[in-house]
Amino acid sequence: MATIDKVLAAIDADLDASLARLFELVRIPSVSTDPAHDADCRRAAQWVVDQLAGLGFEASARDTGGQPMVVAHGGAARGPGVPHVLFYGHYDVQPADPLDLWETPPFEPRLVETATGRQIVGRGASDDKGQFMTFVEACRAWISATGNLPIAVTVLIEGEEESGSRSLGPFLEAHKDELRADLALVCDTGMWNRETPAITTMLRGLLLEEVIVTAASRDLHSGMFGGPARNPIRVLARIIADLHDETGRIQVPDFYDGVSELDEDVRRQWQELGFDAGGFLADVGLSIPAGEAGRSVLEQIWSRPTCDVNGIIGGYTGEGTKTVIPSRASAKISFRLVGDQDPLRIRESFRGFVRDRIPADCSVEFIGHGASPALTVDMSRPEFARCAEALAAEFGRPAVMMGCGGSIPIVGDFKRTLGMESVLIGFGLDDDRVHSPNEKYELSSYHHGTRAWARVIGALAGSV
The missing domain is CATH 3.40.630.10 (Zn peptidases)
Incomplete structure (x- = not known):
């Protein structure tokens, strides 16, 4: 033997x-x-x-x-x-x-x-x-x-x-x-x-960022302050909405520096794998690809960069209701990186993107949770x-x-x-x-x- x-x-x-x-x-x-x-x-x-x-x-x-x-x-x-x-x-x-x-x-x-x-x-x-x-x-x-x-x-x-x-x-x-x-x-x-x-x-590489937006000095009664008081959840939601355009392309300045198109031989090899994009999404209860327009699902997963919001926290999240305008709102955001993208440069560009959208009576804090190419x-x-x-x-x-x-x-x-x-x-x-x-x-x-x-x-x- x-x-x-x-x-x-x-x-x-x-x-x-x-x-x-x-x-x-x-x-x-x-x-x-x-x-x-x-x-x-x-x-x-x-x-x-x-x-x-x-x-x-x-x-x-x-x-x-x-x-x-x-x-x-x-x-x-x-x-x-x-x-x-x-x-x-x-x-x-x-x-x-x-x-x-x-x-x-x-x-x-x-x-x-x-x-x-x-x-x-x-x-x-x-x-x-x-x-x-x-x-x-x-x-x-x-x-x-x-x-x-x-x-x-x-x-x-x-x-x-x-x-x-x-x-x-x-x-x-x-x-x-x-x-x-x-x-x-x-x-x-x-x-x-x-x-x-x-x-x-x-x-893919990874960049992890936490964004904390603060408005008022304390939580406010929405009946007494609703309207004139800035709501940090709205501020944060608008920033998050601005991260992608209608085609799924990420709008952070210079984000795509270092991203190259897929080699045609590699693309052909991937096509020959017979990947079932519909079945891949159906397994998790979805049916419509939501990433960059014009990119296959396999290409989106393996060779394209992404930006995803992994969690949002703000205001009252317990049982029932509480009519409050929160003082703070935060989001955890991750970027998957490809090619020669520099995670530290993207971090600075992303933070500048956020700061440009913070109203004068709000402040923003960033916490980095890791970066790798x-x-x-x-x-x-x-x-x-x-x-x-x-x-x-x-x-x-x-x-x-x-x-x-x-x-x-x-x-x-x-x-x-x-x-x-x-x-x-x-x-x-x-x-x-x-x-x-x-x-x-x-x-x-x-x-x-x-x-x-x-x-x-x-x-x-x-x-x-």
């Missing part, structure tokens, strides 16, 4: 025990954004340390200014001709709210039978506990079947990805000699569909072809080279700080309901994902 066949057989035989381990991790409510769950985050970090140490890794939880970082080193001894990879994932999860929309408690994972197969349901099942555990379980199978990994592996599992990764940049800078490898492997991405694997080659992965390295071949061997069809509408700032950090390219391979699906109630991860994604990582490890080693 070939080595890889022994490894894959070990994965298949251990699937039930592997699921039990994943369920243990999902039961830990490691919500990084909520200080009430700080102890749970530490518990999740230690759980990961214990798992990796049990596989023979030199593993530890490193303190930071926020949640702990898990760092582990294992596999083949480093040296000439021995590939060395850095694998990245995160153990923290989004809050489970709103709890009343969960069919069962979010941190009590379960297997559910559906028309498309069995699903693992629970907060973090897909994002990112199920995803990074596919790699850990692939390592376990290699060690079980052969005694060791055929490549050198460093594992970095952070605990603040869902709350802005505040500690990650400084941690990378402080430990860059320890963490630097030949290649980074990132699992926080998805497949093209249930049957087709993918390697993500394009990531877009990224295109260099696919010319031979490791990418080996990874694609490994995925094709597992799924029986070629891997799609796809863009991603989301942002993974760590990929840029790896390139800038550690000088490494990243291969982005994940097994999530668009309908996994990440960040939403009833988050799930297909059992097929978990099982085939584990097997695929085992093949990738072997392919990078040149042993299969």
